[in-house]
Amino acid sequence: MTRTLNQILHNHGFVQGLSETHIARLLSLASEVTFEEDQVILFEGELSAAFYLVIAGSVAIELRAPRYAICVEALGPGKAFGWSALLDHQDTLFQVRARERTTVLCLNGVALKSLCRTDPDLGIEILQRTLQLVARRVKATEIRFAEMCGVRV
Numbered sequence: 001m002t003r004t005l006n007q008i009l010h011n012h013g014f015v016q017g018l019s020e021t022h023i024a025r026l027l028s029l030a031s032e033v034t035f036e037e038d039q040v041i042l043f044e045g046e047l048s049a050a051f052y053l054v055i056a057g058s059v060a061i062e063l064r065a066p067r068y069a070i071c072v073e074a075l076g077p078g079k080a081f082g083w084s085a086l087l088d089h090q091d092t093l094f095q096v097r098a099r100e101r102t103t104v105l106c107l108n109g110v111a112l113k114s115l116c117r118t119d120p121d122l123g124i125e126i127l128q129r130t131l132q133l134v135a136r137r138v139k140a141t142e143i144r145f146a147e148m149c150g151v152r153v
Helices: 005-010 020-027 109-118 120-148
Strands: 030-035 040-042 050-056 059-065 068-075 095-098 102-108
Touching: 005 020, 005 030, 005 102, 020 109, 020 120, 050 109, 059 120, 068 120, 102 109, 109 120
Parallel strands: none
Antiparallel strands: 030 102, 040 095, 050 102, 059 068, 059 095
């Protein structure tokens, strides 16, 4: 049985608890995109243009240096990334790579920012949920660095 984008979005962890109206507004911005294994979705340092909701597969959130990449966190269905697209003139801080064939709902960052400004109730919800993403990313980075330094976590 094929699920519609509406059903997929309704079941996504990032939007759970939002009103039907808010989900419908987000759906109007969503397009389904598939990335192949090992494909880079976001490059560190580029201007972020979209916010992503993982619906199948998984991605690696990586810190990159010229000679290596360190996986900070792996995200699967129900998770989100690309929060820098919600900020004005913010470069992407992490590289994001598909760990396997991965399908996401892609929300245009400019349109999502505009929607959040014109619908303050939705904007507050998106802001709170995005801040939770950022906090989890900071914690995951802290844990990864502690592990690299030999600190037991």
